[in-house]
Amino acid sequence: TSFRWGIPFPLDEKHIVYVWFDALFNYVSGAGKNQKYWPASVHLLGKDNGWFHCVYWPAFLKSAGYKLPKTVFVHGFLTFNGQKISKSLGNAISPRSLVEKYGADSIRYYVCRNFVFGEDGNFSEEDLVRRYNTELADKLGNLISRVSNLIEKNGIEKTKNKLLKKLKLKEIEKHLEKYQIDKALNEIFSFIDVCNEYVQNKKPWETKDKKVLYELADSIKAFTILLWPFIPSASEKIAKQFEFKIDLKEIERPLKISKIKKGEILFRKIEFDKKTEEEKINKHPAVKEIMTGVGSVNFADWEKIDLRVAQIKKVEDIPDADKLYKLTVNLGKEIGDRIICAGIKQFYTKEKLKNKKNIVFAN
Numbered sequence: 001t002s003f004r005w006g007i008p009f010p011l012d013e014k015h016i017v018y019v020w021f022d023a024l025f026n027y028v029s030g031a032g033k034n035q036k037y038w039p040a041s042v043h044l045l046g047k048d049n050g051w052f053h054c055v056y057w058p059a060f061l062k063s064a065g066y067k068l069p070k071t072v073f074v075h076g077f078l079t080f081n082g083q084k085i086s087k088s089l090g091n092a093i094s095p096r097s098l099v100e101k102y103g104a105d106s107i108r109y110y111v112c113r114n115f116v117f118g119e120d121g122n123f124s125e126e127d128l129v130r131r132y133n134t135e136l137a138d139k140l141g142n143l144i145s146r147v148s149n150l151i152e153k154n155g156i157e158k159t160k161n162k163l164l165k166k167l168k169l170k171e172i173e174k175h176l177e178k179y180q181i182d183k184a185l186n187e188i189f190s191f192i193d194v195c196n197e198y199v200q201n202k203k204p205w206e207t208k209d210k211k212v213l214y215e216l217a218d219s220i221k222a223f224t225i226l227l228w229p230f231i232p233s234a235s236e237k238i239a240k241q242f243e244f245k246i247d248l249k250e251i252e253r254p255l256k257i258s259k260i261k262k263g264e265i266l267f268r269k270i271e272f273d274k275k276t277e278e279e280k281i282n283k284h285p286a287v288k289e290i291m292t293g294v295g296s297v298n299f300a301d302w303e304k305i306d307l308r309v310a311q312i313k314k315v316e317d318i319p320d321a322d323k324l325y326k327l328t329v330n331l332g333k334e335i336g337d338r339i340i341c342a343g344i345k346q347f348y349t350k351e352k353l354k355n356k357k358n359i360v361f362a363n
Contacts, residue, residue, distance in 0.1 A: 157210035
């Protein structure tokens, strides 16, 4: 009754039907003939929509005799270099320009690998480039290039793949069932690390061991199939190069021997000029306004500060504080335990912080 914009309620003209009522029922009306795809397995929404989807929407569905969604998963917001994304600050991120610059696979991978799904995530272009270079280019791309090149030169011989036992499929499945996408990717890349170590230890460029090369090619097939939802374009190129199908059933089936050849470079290294990027940011009027009157810094003062390595023993929430954690840290035998407050809640979970070591100002 507090506004007039909307649909007049047929049974009482004093009331207006709020837009959310009509909008929410679009889910059911778009679920196929006779609601073939309803109820939804996962109802995915941003945290600012939680009230509408978890209070109003179940009430609407129950009143109309529809089943409720099986799972409601609420995701967080993105920040950019630690700041809230807003038009006024001029720090809005264009997915299109990022894709043009780095490719869709890279953006998909970074978002899934770098953010804890369900919590707020901080986007940093510098961090994106770092992950791209160290993980996609160095670890994944380099492994594919080395193995395919060695197979092209020396051939391949089928054998039982003992290396594949180190791929933790059940762990990956558990993480995905809990929507812990970052942890699933971490397990996959742990196995890629294992494959890279295997190459270094076995030295197939010296031994010309065709069975070792088969184990590596078969392992590449397995982790590539698992990576397909995250980096589909690169995964399909690898599948074509090693001649296998992107199919979960193929993971435990032995790779068919084929003429594997060295292909194109999957991920070319990217140089990130931090100074240039910072200059772009600093030129924005909003940033200039913030920086006005900050004054100079006397670096001699920094020499007086006692910087110490502290181990985080306990992490606690602070009531009514969105960004603060209460940390119990150990600063060594001389000082012992101290309690400090840290405004890092939006960047780290409690689990990630516990037992970690970091630098603190000890006065």
